Every structure is written in structure tokens, then in C-alpha cells.
Amino acid sequence: MKAVLATDLSAASEATIENEVCLECLGRIGIDEIHLVTVVPSNVHAGMPGIDFEKRRRKxxxxxxxxxxxxxxxxxTHVVRGTPHRRITGIAETIGASLTVAGSRGQSPLENRVIGSTARNLARTTETPLLINRIEREVDEPTMVRTHLFQRMxxxxxxxxxAERAFxxxxxxxHATQEATLVHVQTPKDPGLSEGDDPGEQLAELASQLNAWGIETQTDVRQGDPAEEILAAEETHDPTTILVGSRGQSRLRRLLLGSVSEDVVARATGNVLLVPPARVT
Structure with missing residues (x-):
């Protein structure tokens, strides 16, 4: 399996790339080939006075x-010029990547920019599963918030x-998960449930599949606002990564990510693995 690892050469990116535990987690799920991608913004030029970008990048x-x-x-390694999320997504599609990994500094006081423009746009446009790898904020030498990426899902x-595609x-x-918590938030109109269906029973069926793989699994049925309850479940169960599917297809995808997925990606404390819909051909 191939993975795209996006880097802007910052300390936050370095925290992901040089963390042995993180790399070991990627290896456990079958990643054996990594494409390291850095995108040079169009307004940055090698000849800008006082800054040797090219030398810094090479090192x-x-x-x-x-x-x-x-x-x-x-x-x-790929060094390309252009709009970061477009070039990263394009390379992932070209090489047939199974996963794209992008670091994020986590929550920001600016609620509408909590994961940064590149990570947000990747979440809205990616055609491959996207791991938002949460990095510490406001420290000189940041580290990953959760190093064991997939240990507790x-x-x-x-x-x-x-959601089924995400599962x-x-x-x-x-191969890397030891524990899992399966969460469903009941709403007046559950899109995936027929009248009379019991969400607890549905979760139990999914849990049995994971238990058969040796994953210790529990279920959690909640009521309320889906995004708020999923984030509350994160606080309760302390997972290393939240796994969630996104909605929306075609050229309108960036407008149709879905408020629940977007809120979770933006506001989660730890990592988020976002699985997009199947590509329409």
C-alpha cells in the first residue's frame, strides 16, 4: 500500500515524519511505500533575498x-509548485495512494479556521482516506498529540x-488496533435506520466483527447533536483516532462535506481518519 505524507517542512511536519511510533503504525496497516510531498506556494521564489529556500528544502x-x-x-519525494491541497490530492490519485497523511496544529481560537486551510481543503476534496494527524500547538518543539495512531479507534x-465504507x-x-468504541448518535431522522431498527443491535453486529479480529470493542448509543456527541464520546473514551465517513461527491464535494464530519475533523482533540465516498466513474 502507498501513502502520501504531506509536509510543509515545519516543526509540526517534522514531528510526524521523524516519530518512530507513527511510522511503525503506518507499517502495521500495510503501508510499505511513502511518497513525501512538499508544495512550494506560487508566491515563493528561490531567488528571494536573504532566504535560501532551496537549500533548506533539500536538507x-x-x-x-x-x-x-x-x-x-x-x-x-515530490517537490511541486501550486495550490497545496490540489497538488497533494492530485499526486495521491496519480500514484494510487491508499492513504494521505497531513499534520494539523489542532484547535485554534478562530473557530472557522481550526484545522488550517490546507487540511480543511484536503478534507473536502480528497478521494482517498485522509488521516489528520494532530500536532501540539503553541510550543517551540511540537510533538504528536497521539503517537499510536490506530491503537484505540x-x-x-x-x-x-x-459510514459503512468507513467501517x-x-x-x-x-493489524494496528487493540480497542474500538462504536458510537451512534440517535436523531429524529436516522438516515441509515429503518423504522423499528434498534441502533444498539446494529452496533452489536459490527462489534462482533471486530471482536472476531481480536479487537476489544464496546458500543455507545447517544442522543443529541451528532457532532457534539461524537466529540463528547472522544473525551469519554480517549481514542487515539476517530474514524468517520464523509458525504458528498462530484465537483460540489467541497460544499457537501457535511457539518458533522467537518466539525469532527476541525474540533477533535486527537487524530481523525476521514474516509470519503466511493469515487464515481
Whole structure:
């Protein structure tokens, strides 16, 4: 499996790339080839006075390459110019990546920009599963908030087709997952449930699949606002990563991510693995 690892050469990116536990987690789920992508913004030029961007970039990428190779991965580097989320998404599609990993500094006082423009736009446009890797904020040497990426998963479902597609990610996550919590938030109109269906029973069926894989699984049925309750469940169960499906397809995808998925991606304390809908061909 191939993964795209996006980096802006910042200390936050370095925290992900040079963390041995993080790389080991990627290896456990079947990633064996990493494509390290850095996008040079169109307004940055190599000849800008006082700053040798090219030299800094070469040194950082070489250091990252050594760290990734020493962890046992094949690696390719891509230095491209343009709009970050578009180039990252384009490379992921071109190489047939199974996962895109992007770091985020986490919550910000500016609620409408909590995950940064690149991570937000990736979440809205990605065609491959996207791992938002949460990094500490406001420290000189940031580290990952949760280093064991997939050890304790919180899976949020409304029993829709998109949620079912997200659950299928356990087919490879199970090699790195020890515990899972399955959460459903009841609302007046549950899109994935027929009248008379019991969400507790539905979750129990899913839990039995994970238990068969040796994953210790519990269920949690809640009532209220889905995004708020999923975030409350994160606080209660302390997962390393939240697994959630997104909605929306086609060129309107960026407008149709869905308020629940977007709120969770933006406001979660730890990592979020966002699984997009199946690509329409």
C-alpha cells in the first residue's frame, strides 16, 4: 500500500515524519511505500533575498528520507509548485495512494479556521482516506498529540453507505488496533435506520466483527447533536483516532462535506481518519 505524507517542512511536519511510533503504525496497516510531498506556494521564489529556500528544502527532505528509509519504507519525494491541497490530492490519485497523511496544529481560537486551510481543503476534496494527524500547538518543539495512531479507534456511524465504507477501513486497521468504541448518535431522522431498527443491535453486529479480529470493542448509543456527541464520546473514551465517513461527491464535494464530519475533523482533540465516498466513474 502507498501513502502520501504531506509536509510543509515545519516543526509540526517534522514531528510526524521523524516519530518512530507513527511510522511503525503506518507499517502495521500495510503501508510499505511513502511518497513525501512538499508544495512550494506560487508566491515563493528561490531567488528571494536573504532566504535560501532551496537549500533548506533539500536538507530537510534528505533528513526525512533517511528517517523513513530507516523505518523500512520505500520512499519517493515530490517537490511541486501550486495550490497545496490540489497538488497533494492530485499526486495521491496519480500514484494510487491508499492513504494521505497531513499534520494539523489542532484547535485554534478562530473557530472557522481550526484545522488550517490546507487540511480543511484536503478534507473536502480528497478521494482517498485522509488521516489528520494532530500536532501540539503553541510550543517551540511540537510533538504528536497521539503517537499510536490506530491503537484505540472511535468509529462514529449513522449507518449510512458512507459510514459503512468507513467501517471497511478496519480490514487493514485491525493489524494496528487493540480497542474500538462504536458510537451512534440517535436523531429524529436516522438516515441509515429503518423504522423499528434498534441502533444498539446494529452496533452489536459490527462489534462482533471486530471482536472476531481480536479487537476489544464496546458500543455507545447517544442522543443529541451528532457532532457534539461524537466529540463528547472522544473525551469519554480517549481514542487515539476517530474514524468517520464523509458525504458528498462530484465537483460540489467541497460544499457537501457535511457539518458533522467537518466539525469532527476541525474540533477533535486527537487524530481523525476521514474516509470519503466511493469515487464515481
Amino acid at each position: 530537510a527532505l534528505e533528513r526525512y528520507r533517511r528517517a523513513i528509509e530507516s523505518a523500512g519504507f520505500d520512499i519517493e 472511535l468509529y462514529a456511524t449513522d449507518f449510512s453507505d458512507n 471497511e477501513a478496519f480490514s487493514y486497521l485491525r
